[in-house]
Amino acid sequence: MAAPLAWPSSAAVLGRTCGRWLFTGAAGGVLVLILLPLIFVVWLSFFRQEIPSFPPDGYSLRWFRAIWTNPKFADGFAMSLQVAVVAMLAGLLLGVPAALCIARFRFAGREVLNNLLLLPIVVPGIVLGTAIYVFHVELQGFFSEVTILGSIGGLVAGHILLVIPWSVRLVTASLAGFDRSVEEAALSLGATPVRAFFRITLPIIRPGIVASALFGFVVSFGNLEMTLFLVGAGRTTLPIAILQYLEWKIDPTIAAVSVVQIALIGTAMAITNRFVRLSRVV
Amino acid sequence: MLIGPATVFVTLGLLVPIVILFRYSLNDFKAGVMMVEALTLKQYALFFTDPYFIAAFYRTLRVALIVTLLCIVLAYPLAYTLARTQSRWKNLLIMLIVLPLFVGNAVRAAGWMTLFGNKGFINVALQWLGLIDHPVRIMFTEPAVIVGILAVNLPYVVLTIQSVIEGIERAVEEAAFSLGAGPWTMFRRVMLPLATPGFVAGAIFCFILTMNAYATPVLLGGPQFVMMGPLVYTQFAVKSNWPLGAAVAFILMSATLVLTAGANLLVQRRYRR
Numbered sequence: 294m295a296a297p298l299a300w301p302s303s304a305a306v307l308g309r310t311c312g313r314w315l316f317t318g319a320a321g322g323v324l325v326l327i328l329l330p331l332i333f334v335v336w337l338s339f340f341r342q343e344i345p346s347f348p349p350d351g352y353s354l355r356w357f358r359a360i361w362t363n364p365k366f367a368d369g370f371a372m373s374l375q376v377a378v379v380a381m382l383a384g385l386l387l388g389v390p391a392a393l394c395i396a397r398f399r400f401a402g403r404e405v406l407n408n409l410l411l412l413p414i415v416v417p418g419i420v421l422g423t424a425i426y427v428f429h430v431e432l433q434g435f436f437s438e439v440t441i442l443g444s445i446g447g448l449v450a451g452h453i454l455l456v457i458p459w460s461v462r463l464v465t466a467s468l469a470g471f472d473r474s475v476e477e478a479a480l481s482l483g484a485t486p487v488r489a490f491f492r493i494t495l496p497i498i499r500p501g502i503v504a505s506a507l508f509g510f511v512v513s514f515g516n517l518e519m520t521l522f523l524v525g526a527g528r529t530t531l532p533i534a535i536l537q538y539l540e541w542k543i544d545p546t547i548a549a550v551s552v553v554q555i556a557l558i559g560t561a562m563a564i565t566n567r568f569v570r571l572s573r574v575v
Numbered sequence: 576m577l578i579g580p581a582t583v584f585v586t587l588g589l590l591v592p593i594v595i596l597f598r599y600s601l602n603d604f605k606a607g608v609m610m611v612e613a614l615t616l617k618q619y620a621l622f623f624t625d626p627y628f629i630a631a632f633y634r635t636l637r638v639a640l641i642v643t644l645l646c647i648v649l650a651y652p653l654a655y656t657l658a659r660t661q662s663r664w665k666n667l668l669i670m671l672i673v674l675p676l677f678v679g680n681a682v683r684a685a686g687w688m689t690l691f692g693n694k695g696f697i698n699v700a701l702q703w704l705g706l707i708d709h710p711v712r713i714m715f716t717e718p719a720v721i722v723g724i725l726a727v728n729l730p731y732v733v734l735t736i737q738s739v740i741e742g743i744e745r746a747v748e749e750a751a752f753s754l755g756a757g758p759w760t761m762f763r764r765v766m767l768p769l770a771t772p773g774f775v776a777g778a779i780f781c782f783i784l785t786m787n788a789y790a791t792p793v794l795l796g797g798p799q800f801v802m803m804g805p806l807v808y809t810q811f812a813v814k815s816n817w818p819l820g821a822a823v824a825f826i827l828m829s830a831t832l833v834l835t836a837g838a839n840l841l842v843q844r845r846y847r848r
Contacts, residue, residue, distance in 0.1 A: 312758055320656040323649050327675055327729050330686025337689045346694035391581035410585055417787035419804045420824045423811055427599050428592035454588045457581055515679040518789045536681045539794050543688040551682040558677045562670055
């Protein structure tokens with residue numbers, strides 16, 4: 294190793310070390326800022342008293358039981374879960390073939406189609422909601438015998454729209470470094486196209502599909518802005534129930550509801566993480 | 576063809592509705608009869624002459640600019656640390672950043688409400704420390720909304736910048752250091768130009784999200800703190816004024832698009848190599 298021209302002065306070394314600590318400290322501080330609201334929601338859900346004042350009088354688990362006595366939360370949860378599962382499956386069914394097509398074939402208008410399919414994540418939720426709402430109003434005018442406005446079908450269709458771009462984006466990403474000659478080799482060795490697809494292509498895009506299932510589910514389950522316009526009268530989803538409750542008051546009950554949601558999504562992430570490393574897909 | 580169904584679905588489900596929405600924004604509104612078929616720019620004119628709407632527009636722009644600026648500055652240390660760490664906890668750290676992103680804005684607003692209230696954690700802590708005598712109002716103020724949206728957007732921006740930094744060879748940084756550059760010079764002369772695409776993408780994402788924020792301004796800003804997203808909803812669902820609601824939605828979308836495209840152009844010109 295070549296000798297340095299001059300040893301850095303001890304003050305400079307000290308300054309460098311301090312800077313290093315400051316930088317890492319800032320990184321940690323930002324992480325805390327991101328996590329802070331969740332930490333406090335979890336804390337509040339265990340308070341004994343109903344008013345969210347500090348320090349708490351004591352701790353209790355009774356708010357978790359209180360959730361199920363409020364039908365809005367139970368109904369909203371069931372509705373969100375059903376809509377998210379159906380929308381995720383339908384979105385994958387539409388999005389994955391489209392992603393394969395975009396990643397594997399070169400055709401005119403490919404870029405345009407790719408951008409079109411990604412559009413639902415670019416268009417703001419509130420604009421998406423209003424646009425789909427007026428679309429349903431117009432459709433209702435044409436087909437007066439079926440209910441479209443505020444129907445479950447309309448709600449699910451809107452949510453499918455949210456899942457498609459994620460599956461297109463994540464599956465095309467998983468095919469980015471894919472060498473087509475592997476597939477051609479399988480074909481030339483006598484595999485049928487179907488067999489080649491299941492033995493070669495599918496294993497390669499599997500992480501992409503798993504990740505899009507997670508993202509699709511979460512995006513649909515948590516959607517608020519678009520859903521506000523599409524839920525019919527007398528129906529609610531969990532995010533809407535939470536929002537409406539919070540507009541009125543904050544207490545340990547709503548915190549407990551939030552904790553259930555955090556736990557559900559955390560579990561979904563942990564399960565997905567067993568199949569694909571999340572740090573590789575996000 | 577494989578791509579057909581998805582294309583048809585998105586075209587019918589998104590493009591057609593947006594066209595109809597634009598058509599609605601050109602209609603007229605009469606109290607009692609609601610929407611009247613017309614071809615007029617009245618709603619747009621109404622928006623830009625009413626002080627209430629103009630204030631909401633500028634408030635949204637101001638909050639979006641402040642949040643974007645803070646977001647970029649704050650996201651960098653965490654993004655850099657994540658990109659360069661060799662720790663086996665890296666995956667867990669990433670999950671800790673993604674989890675808040677996934678649990679939804681209303682839940683995160685609930686957390687801030689526990690902190691910001693009159694008997695909330697911050698006020699109690701400040702009183703305990705003897706810094707204040709009476710609770711300070713934090714809820715329903717602009718800073719509360721800014722902090723709330725900032726925390727909502729940070730994960731997106733951190734992950735965007737992190738993925739760009741991961742694509743930059745470590746050797747480039749080390750070369751700068753071995754040539755005698757300090758950390759600040761290294762950042763300015765090496766990291767900033769190379770990571771610009773990440774910063775720009777993160778800033779644009781953050782700006783769009785803030786312009787269109789809904790739950791956070793509603794919950795932390797209260798009914799008096801009107802931003803554009805909630806305004807669209809109120810015009811539609813509460814006032815049943817579809818033409819005006821459609822016009823506000825279009826003004827919001829165009830303002831967001833024009834400003835992000837402009838900023839993108841500006842940065843590209845500045846950093847063209």
